[in-house]
Amino acid sequence: MRLALTLVLGGGLLASTVWALDLPAGDPAAGRKVAGMCRTCHGIDGFAKIPIAPHIGGEPLGYLAAQLAAFRDGSREHEMMTVVARGLSDQNIADVSAWYAAHQVSAALPASADKSGAPEQCVACHGAVGLSELEDAPHLAGETNIYIETQLKAFRSGKRTHDVMTAIAQELTDEDIRAVANWYAGVKLEISAPE
Numbered sequence: 441m442r443l444a445l446t447l448v449l450g451g452g453l454l455a456s457t458v459w460a461l462d463l464p465a466g467d468p469a470a471g472r473k474v475a476g477m478c479r480t481c482h483g484i485d486g487f488a489k490i491p492i493a494p495h496i497g498g499e500p501l502g503y504l505a506a507q508l509a510a511f512r513d514g515s516r517e518h519e520m521m522t523v524v525a526r527g528l529s530d531q532n533i534a535d536v537s538a539w540y541a542a543h544q545v546s547a548a549l550p551a552s553a554d555k556s557g558a559p560e561q562c563v564a565c566h567g568a569v570g571l572s573e574l575e576d577a578p579h580l581a582g583e584t585n586i587y588i589e590t591q592l593k594a595f596r597s598g599k600r601t602h603d604v605m606t607a608i609a610q611e612l613t614d615e616d617i618r619a620v621a622n623w624y625a626g627v628k629l630e631i632s633a634p635e
Contacts, residue, residue, distance in 0.1 A: 465538075467538060471535035478496075481493040494578065497543035498631055499579055500578075501538065504541055548627065559623055582624070589621045596609035
């Protein structure tokens with residue numbers, strides 16, 4: 441049985457914002473084995489081990505699969521991820537995405553913070569505490585400042601493109617980017633393994 445994932449960004453149906461992946465159904469147990477190659481940077485539980493790697497435990501299934509497929513086909517590039525993804529089959533992508541998506545996440549703002557202070561331009565997709573409300577948007581809770589700043593600057597410069605994020609990032613100053621990064625980096629993220 442194959443799983444077809446169609447993701448639409450921002451709730452609108454725009455041809456360039458639709459990813460259609462025809463992947464087999466993923467098996468989290470098999471995905472845990474594939475995740476062995478991810479553990480050095482992202483951790484076996486999806487809690488990043490290095491500051492320039494994102495936390496991937498509990499990310500939406502469709503987002504994970506789409507990113508791996510993009511690294512594999514070259515539409516998204518990264519010196520390490522492109523090499524790793526090129527060696528993944530459709531089944532590997534489905535399995536490892538199922539493994540990490542099966543993790544449970546929770547996030548909490550610091551006691552001194554109030555949700556009303558969340559970055560306005562980010563909340564609709566990534567939530568005030570950084571837990572995505574959409575299947576095709578990543579969680580930002582607990583990501584390091586350096587990771588968030590690097591990604592936003594990549595969207596702003598055009599090094600990384602996305603129909604929604606590119607336009608948002610192009611409107612951000614360095615100070616705005618730093619504020620977004622500080623907000624989400626200040627959120628406490630917890631990732632729990634699947635039961």
